[in-house]
Amino acid sequence: MPITHNNPRRHACQGPLLRAIALAAVTWGAVSPALAQTAWKPNRSVTIVVPYVPGGGTDASARATAKLLGEQWGQPVLVVNLPGADGLIGTRKVAEAKPDGYTLLLQTPAIVLTKHAPSFTGTDPLTSLVPVTNIAQSPGVIVANGKFPATSLPELIKYCKTAATPCSMGTGENVAKLFGQQLKAEALPNLIVVNYKGTAAIITDMIANNVNFAVTGVASALPHQKAGTLKIVANQGTHRFSEAPDVRTVVETGMPQYEYTTWFGLFAPKDTPPAVTQSIYAAVREAMGHAELQKAITAVGAEPLVNTPEEFAAQVRKEDERFTALAKRFPLN
Known part of the structure; x- marks a missing residue:
């Protein structure tokens, strides 16, 4: 699969992504002459801060x-890992670090919603950070209990409209909470939206049928789909993914307003020299060019996404505009 450059929008991948990529990583070859001549290269250890608990998609990508x-x-x-406050604790740690390339942050589109959360009104971590590059992208998926009688988002909506008891949806991060409120307002007024602190608890409750469905990341859902305990009802990406090719996208079924593809992107503290961010981008791009790594990522429903600092900054701005508009319509609670 080719590397995606200047791709538009693209919750979460778990341990399978980490293990697969780690296996591919040990086979990588030497650094190219072009990379060896980049303007900046660390001469001591570098830290990547993950503002979430270990085991999630951001952690695996990091x-x-x-x-x-x-x-x-x-x-x-x-x-x-520096979890807490919806990712703000770890994010602030990087924003306050010395802008020299030795402290980086791996975040997701959830970062653009921080300023819209009631407890963080007016706090925008993006003003203290500079985008460096994406690492990977993975479609969001709508997942349900394995016995749930729907195989697409329109079917899910139709079922819930006529169900004897109101359907319930589990949400974790702010992006999922936003989509839950959007779905409730636009299609299912009787929907019960249940907010969780993390994806693991949602998965457990869906398997036990304590909650009907949820928005999560494809890699979190795939093992349970293969085991038959959960069912991927809809792919929120723009195209189908290889590990679940029969699952239709929300775009295919005429509901593009629910499209969501998460990205895992590197950020550096504001005022980090462009030569440093460009060199970090170049190193990531060099490694992501290996077929073994691309295959490992694809195997768990994700795909490589590497773009320049300028392209990534434009992507973040576009995501910010989209979610700001949605947050005004459907305030987070």
Whole structure:
């Protein structure tokens, strides 16, 4: 699969992504002459901060990235989990760090919603950070209990409209909460939206049929789909993914307003020199060009997404505009 450049919008991948990428990473070859001549290269360890608990998609992407950058630079690249406050604790840690390339942040589109959360009104971490590059992208999916009688979003809506008891939807991060409120307002006024602190608890409750469906990441859902305990009802991406080719996208079924593809992107503190961010981008791009890594990512429903700092900044701005408009219509609670 080719690397995607300047791709538009693209919750979460778990351990399978990390393990698959780690296996591919050990086969990577030498650094190219072009990369060796970049303007900046670390001479000590680099830290990537993940502002969420270990085991989620951002954590898996960070650890895979740490492995590949360590291979490229010949220096340790450490991953530190600093969860809390919807990702704001770890994000602030990076924003306050020295802008020298040695402290990086791996975040998702959820970062653009921080300023819209009631407890963080007026707090916009994006003003203290600079986008560096994307690492990967993965479609959001609508997942239900394995026995749920629907195989697409329109079927889910039709079922819930006539069900004897109101359907319930589990939500974790703010993006999922936003979509839950949107779906309730636009299609299912009787929908019960249940907010959770993380994806793991939602998965457990869906398997136990305590909650009917949820928005989550494809890699979180795939193992349970294969086991038959959960069912991917709809793919929120713009195209079908190889590990679940029969699952239709929301675009295909005429509901593009629910499209959501998450990205896992690297950020640096504001005022980090352009030469540094460009060099980090170049190192990521070099490693992501290996077919083994692309295959490992694709195998778990994700795909490579590497773009320049300028392209990534434009992508973040576009995401910010979209979610700001949605947050005004459907305020987070």
